[in-house]
Amino acid sequence: MTEAQPPAPRHVKCPSCGRPSLYAPENRFRPFxxxxxxxxxxxxxxxxxxxxxxPEDPGLDAGSAS
Structure with a gap:
């Protein structure tokens, strides 16, 4: 039986600047x-x-315009 290897590190796009960001516990700023x-x-x-x-509710203003 072979040992399972850990998955490769996942990179995502930083929501702020768009650069690649490591999405792993090692990156304490993730997802940034x-x-x-x-x-x-x-x-x-x-x-x-x-x-x-x-959502706009047109009924809110109608009741107060009397």
Whole structure:
């Protein structure tokens, strides 16, 4: 019986800069490639640059316009 070899390291695209990033426990910034990219993304969330879309509900304004 042969021993199973560990899978090859997986690389993903860094969500911030697009460079390859090691997606493994050795990369403490994963899925980002560096601390700089991680902090850049965190800053964008803090500045509300990223927003989640919400459905518009036309009934909300209709009740208050009396």
């Amino acid at each position: 490639c560096s601390e700089r990219c991680k902090l850049h993304d965190l800053g964008a969330w803090a500045n509300e640059s990223f927003r989640l879309a919400s």
